Amino acid sequence: MADVVETAQFSAWMRRYADVIHENAGLLTELDSAIGDADHGSNMDRGMTAVVAALDGAEFASAAELFKKVGMTLVSSVGGASGPLYGTFFLRFGGKLGDGPVDAATLGDALHAGVDGIVQRGKAAVGDKTMIDAWVPALEAYDAAQADGLDVALRAAAEAGARGRDAATPLVAHKGRASYLGERSAGHQDPGATSTVLLLETAAATLG
Amino acid sequence: MADVVETAQFSAWMRRYADVIHENAGLLTELDSAIGDADHGSNMDRGMTAVVAALDGAEFASAAELFKKVGMTLVSSVGGASGPLYGTFFLRFGGKLGDGPVDAATLGDALHAGVDGIVQRGKAAVGDKTMIDAWVPALEAYDAAQADGLDVALRAAAEAGARGRDAATPLVAHKGRASYLGERSAGHQDPGATSTVLLLETAAATLG
Amino acid sequence: MKKLINDPADVVSQALLGMEVAHGDRLRVDHEHKVIFRKDAPRSGKVGVISGGGSGHEPMHGGYVGMGMLDAACCGEVFTSPVPDQMLAATTGVDGGAGVLHIVKNYTGDVMNFEMAAELAADGDVQVRSVVVDDDVAVQDSLYTAGRRGVGTTVLLEKLVGAAAESGRSLDEVADLATRVNSVGRSMGLALTSCTVPSAGKPTFELADNEMELGIGIHGEPGRKRVPMASAAEAAQQLVDPILTDLPYSTGDSVIAMVNGMGGTPLIELYLMYGEVHALLEKAGITVARCLVGNYITSLEMAGCSVTLVKADDELVGLWDAPVNTPGLRWGA
Amino acid sequence: MKKLINDPADVVSQALLGMEVAHGDRLRVDHEHKVIFRKDAPRSGKVGVISGGGSGHEPMHGGYVGMGMLDAACCGEVFTSPVPDQMLAATTGVDGGAGVLHIVKNYTGDVMNFEMAAELAADGDVQVRSVVVDDDVAVQDSLYTAGRRGVGTTVLLEKLVGAAAESGRSLDEVADLATRVNSVGRSMGLALTSCTVPSAGKPTFELADNEMELGIGIHGEPGRKRVPMASAAEAAQQLVDPILTDLPYSTGDSVIAMVNGMGGTPLIELYLMYGEVHALLEKAGITVARCLVGNYITSLEMAGCSVTLVKADDELVGLWDAPVNTPGLRWGA
Numbered sequence A, B: 001m002a003d004v005v006e007t008a009q010f011s012a013w014m015r016r017y018a019d020v021i022h023e024n025a026g027l028l029t030e031l032d033s034a035i036g037d038a039d040h041g042s043n044m045d046r047g048m049t050a051v052v053a054a055l056d057g058a059e060f061a062s063a064a065e066l067f068k069k070v071g072m073t074l075v076s077s078v079g080g081a082s083g084p085l086y087g088t089f090f091l092r093f094g095g096k097l098g099d100g101p102v103d104a105a106t107l108g109d110a111l112h113a114g115v116d117g118i119v120q121r122g123k124a125a126v127g128d129k130t131m132i133d134a135w136v137p138a139l140e141a142y143d144a145a146q147a148d149g150l151d152v153a154l155r156a157a158a159e160a161g162a163r164g165r166d167a168a169t170p171l172v173a174h175k176g177r178a179s180y181l182g183e184r185s186a187g188h189q190d191p192g193a194t195s196t197v198l199l200l201e202t203a204a205a206t207l208g
Numbered sequence C, D: 001m002k003k004l005i006n007d008p009a010d011v012v013s014q015a016l017l018g019m020e021v022a023h024g025d026r027l028r029v030d031h032e033h034k035v036i037f038r039k040d041a042p043r044s045g046k047v048g049v050i051s052g053g054g055s056g057h058e059p060m061h062g063g064y065v066g067m068g069m070l071d072a073a074c075c076g077e078v079f080t081s082p083v084p085d086q087m088l089a090a091t092t093g094v095d096g097g098a099g100v101l102h103i104v105k106n107y108t109g110d111v112m113n114f115e116m117a118a119e120l121a122a123d124g125d126v127q128v129r130s131v132v133v134d135d136d137v138a139v140q141d142s143l144y145t146a147g148r149r150g151v152g153t154t155v156l157l158e159k160l161v162g163a164a165a166e167s168g169r170s171l172d173e174v175a176d177l178a179t180r181v182n183s184v185g186r187s188m189g190l191a192l193t194s195c196t197v198p199s200a201g202k203p204t205f206e207l208a209d210n211e212m213e214l215g216i217g218i219h220g221e222p223g224r225k226r227v228p229m230a231s232a233a234e235a236a237q238q239l240v241d242p243i244l245t246d247l248p249y250s251t252g253d254s255v256i257a258m259v260n261g262m263g264g265t266p267l268i269e270l271y272l273m274y275g276e277v278h279a280l281l282e283k284a285g286i287t288v289a290r291c292l293v294g295n296y297i298t299s300l301e302m303a304g305c306s307v308t309l310v311k312a313d314d315e316l317v318g319l320w321d322a323p324v325n326t327p328g329l330r331w332g333a
C-alpha cells in the first residue's frame, strides 16, 4: 500500500478504466436504452479509446498535465451529457493535483474539485438520479476514511458509490434524459452512475 | 335440372359469387402475397361488393344487360389486372347471351367469348400460370359435356378448372406479377386461377 | 398491423383529404374519381401530362402534380392500378386542346386499365399518347413475359417530360421525349424488410435478419432472389452493376442519378448509399450531372432502396433544371 | 440489425461523404469536424446561423444548410450531441463579422456542449447568442427538471430565423426572433415502433402490436406513457389536445403546422394524419397559414409522427415564404 500516487499510476488508471469501459459498453448502453437513448456505452468507449490513444507515446511532466489531456480529450470526443461532465471532472481534478506525487489529502481535494465541476455544469443534486448519486456518497466515504490511507479511502469510496448508484435505482429522475420518462424512470439503474462506480473501482484497484 | 338459365339465376350466381369471394378474400390475398402484391382478395371483394350494390334494386331486361352492368362495374371498381380481365370477360360473355333464356350451347358460346376477351386483353396462354390455366381446360370440359346438359357441363368445367389451376402451381409464371419472381413463382398456386375456379363452382351451383 | 389509419378500406380516400387541405393552394382533388389535379388545369394549348397507379408509392404520383411536372395523377387502391374511369376523368380534366400524354408503368393491370381509358378518351376526341415505363433491370424482357417493371425512372421521366410540356412542346414531341427517357433509364432495387398492405393486414413476406431481397419492384413483393444481408458497399455494387451491364456505358457518360428509399429506410442510410453509388460511378468513368437522394417512389414502409440512372445529355439536364413546383419535387419556383 | 451501412462506427462520417457528393454544388463538408457548411460561408456582414445535434434526425440539421436557413450544422454521433470543437469550427467558419446564432435543442448534453463552445468562441472574439428550443409539451417544465425537450419547432425556427438572417437583420434581432418563435412553438409526438441505434445493434425498446408510445422525443426513447394503439383520428387528438391546452389559443389564431414523420411511417399515413389534424384545428377555430407534411425531424427508422404548431403572425408567414434553398427544404429558389 503506497502513500502517494505517481503519475504512471494515474496513467495506468486511465488505461484500466478504458478496458473496463470497453468490456461494459454493452451493459451501459443497455441501461441507457431503458431510460435514455442507448448511447452511454458507445459514448464512454469512444472517449476512453481516444484517451488511450492520446496517452500512447505521450510524456506528461505531471499528473495535472496528464488529466488536462484526459479532460480535453473526453470533451472533444464524447459529446452528449457525459462528455462535458466527465471532461470537466478530469480538468478540475487534474487542476488540483499539483506538480509532485499525490497523497490521500490532495487526491481527496482533487476529487471534490472534479465533482464540484460536474455539479456546476449539470446542476444535479443527490436524488436526481444521475452520476451525482454515486459521486456524493463516494466523496463522503473517501473523506471519512482518508486518515486510513489512500487505499482504504478509495475502496470505501467505490463501495459507497455503488450503494449510492443502487439507492438511485428506485428513484424518479429529475435530470438528464431519464427525466423525460417521469415515473417510468423509477426502477432502472442510472447508466452514468454505473460508469462512475466503474471509475471509482478502477481507481481503487490502480491507485491504492 | 333445368335446360335453360333465367336472368334471375344469373343474378343469383353473381350474388353467390360475391359471398364466396368475400369468404375467400383472405385466402386470395394470401396467395397473392406469395407471388404478387397481396391485393387479389381485396380487389375481387371490392369489385363483387360493387356488383351486388349495382344489382340491388335494379331491373334488367335481359341477361345481356345484367352482365353489361356486371362487367362495367368490375372495370370501374377493381383496377389492377383482374379488373379489366374479369370486366372484359363479363362484357363479352353477356354480349353472346342474347335476349331470351339461355341454353347450354349459348352458355358455352358465351363462356368462349368471355375467355377470348381475357386472352385478347392479357395475351396469356395456357402454361403462363394465370387464370387462363383454369379457364381453358374448363372450356374444353364444358364443350365435351355440353350434350349432357347445362348442369353436367358446368360441373365438368369447374372440376377441369380446378385441375388446371393445380397443374399451374408447379409452373414458372410468364405473365402477371408472378412472372417477376422468375423461378421463385414455381410451387405457388395462382390467385387469379383460384378466383376463376370459385366462379365456375358457383356457376355450377347456381345455374345448373 | 400498426398504421396511422382509421380503416384499411379508407386509407387512400382519407389521405387525399389530407393532400387537399395541405396543398389546396396548388392542387385540386376530385374525390369521386380519386384524381389529384393541378389547380390551374386544364391549361389551354399545353399538352396535358398525367400518370397514376396504385397508391402506397408516395410521393409518387400525387406528390408530383404541379407546375413543370404532372397535370393530374390517378390514385388507385394501395398497390392496385386505378380504373379506366379515373384515367378518363384525369385525361378530359387536363386536356387543353393540345392532347394528353399518359405515363404508364409496365404492369399488366396498369397497362390494361390505361389502354381502356385511352380508347374511351379517343372516342371523346382527346388526342392521347402513352409511354410505358419499363426500366427494371431485375426482370428479363422478352416477348413471352410481362416484360420489365416500371420503377424509379418514372419519377425522373415525369420531371423531364413535365418540363417539356410546360415549355410548350407538342404532344408528339413530348411523347417521343418520354420514349427516349425510358430508353436510357434503368433501375434496380433491394429490400431489407417487407411491408404491410393495409387491407391484407400482415407483411407480404417474411425475411430473416441476415437476408435481403434483391431485384424487388415497388409493390412490396419479394424480389428476384433472396441473398445474404450485405454491407452498403456490397449492396451498392449489387444495384449498380446490373444497370451498367444492361445499358452500355462509356467513359465520360453523364447521368441523372437517384438513390431512392423504399419508405422505411432513414435518410442517413440513403446518403451513405449515395456515397457508395457515386464512388462506383466515378470508378466507371461516369459523371453524375444531377442527383436525387430520398424517398421518391416507395413501397409503403418497406426498408430498402433502389438506384436509378438516366443517361443524360445537355437537353435532359436543361429540362431537369427547369422550374418545378410540386409537393414532392420543387426548385426554381 | 438491418441497415444499409458498412460499420456502425462509421455511419455518420460515411453519410457525410454522400452528402458532400450529392450536394457539392451548394454545400461544403469539413470532415475532420463533421460540419456541413453552406458553400459560400462565411458571408460578410450576415449573421451566421448554426445548429447541430446528434445524427439520426435527418434531414435535420445538415439538410437545412443553405441559402435562407442554416450556415452550418454540426453532426454528432447518432443521438449524441456534438462536441464543442465542432460548434467552434462551425462558429468561426460562418462568422462574417455580424456574429453567430447558436440554435440549441434543450438536452443536457447539447446545452452543455454548445455552452462550452460559446465560451471558446467568445474568447476568439466572435459574438455569439444562443437560443434553446424547448417545445415538447409531453414534458413538464420546472426548475427542478431538465425542462422540455427541443423537438419539431426546431425545424420551423431554423427556417424563420434563417430567413431573418438572410434579410440582413442584426444578431440581436435574429436571436430575439428565435426566442419569440420558440415561445409560440409547441410539439407532441408518438411512436408505433422503436428504432435501432447502429452502435447498440438492437431496438431501444420493444412495443406490442396493440400499443404505442405517447409523448416521445426524437432519440428513439420510450415516451411518457404506453397507451393502446389508436386510430388516426384518436391519435391526432392525443397529439393536438395537449398542444392547444398548453399554449392558449383563441378563435382566429393562425399557425404554421407540421405533421412530421419519425422516419419509418409512409407519407400516405402522414397525409391522412394531416387531414385529421387540420380538421381538429378547424374545429378549434384555428387557421393553418402554412404547413409541412413529411419527414423533417426523425428518429432513424422509427414509425410514428409528431405535430408541431407555431402560432404565426404576418411577419412569421412572410419569413416562412422567403426563398430557401437547402436539400431538405426548398422554395422560391
Ligand SMILES: Nc1ncnc2c1ncn2[C@@H]1O[C@H](COP(=O)(O)OP(=O)(O)O)[C@@H](O)[C@H]1O
Residues within 6 Å of the ligand: A032, A036, A037, A039, A040, A043, A044, A079, A080, A081, A082, A083, A085, A118, A121, A122, A123, A124, A129, A130, A131, A132, A175, A176, A177, A190, A191, A192, A193, D079, D080, D081, D108, D109, D110
Ligand atoms: N445534469 C446532469 N448532471 C449529472 N449527470 C448527468 C446530468 N444529466 C445526465 N447525466 C448523466 O449522464 C448519463 C447519460 O450520459 P450519456 O448517455 O452519455 O449522454 P446523453 O444523455 O446525452 O445521451 C446519465 O445516466 C446521467 O448519469
Ligand SMILES: Nc1ncnc2c1ncn2[C@@H]1O[C@H](COP(=O)(O)OP(=O)(O)O)[C@@H](O)[C@H]1O
Residues within 6 Å of the ligand: B032, B036, B037, B039, B040, B043, B044, B079, B080, B081, B082, B083, B085, B118, B121, B122, B123, B124, B129, B130, B131, B132, B175, B176, B177, B190, B191, B192, B193, C079, C080, C081, C108, C109, C110
Ligand atoms: N396477362 C394476364 N392474363 C390473364 N390473367 C392474368 C394476366 N396477368 C395477371 N393475370 C391474373 O391476375 C391475377 C392477379 O390479379 P390481381 O392481384 O387482382 O391484380 P394485380 O396483379 O394487378 O395486383 C393473377 O393471379 C393472374 O391469374
Ligand SMILES: [Mg+2]
Residues within 6 Å of the ligand: A032, A036, A037, A038, A039, A040, A080, A177
Ligand atoms: Mg445517452
Ligand SMILES: [Mg+2]
Residues within 6 Å of the ligand: B032, B036, B037, B038, B039, B040, B080, B177
Ligand atoms: Mg395482386
Ligand SMILES: [Mg+2]
Residues within 6 Å of the ligand: B037, B039, B080, B081, C054, C079, C080, C081, C109
Ligand atoms: Mg395489385
Ligand SMILES: [Mg+2]
Residues within 6 Å of the ligand: A037, A039, A080, A081, D054, D079, D080, D081, D109
Ligand atoms: Mg445521447
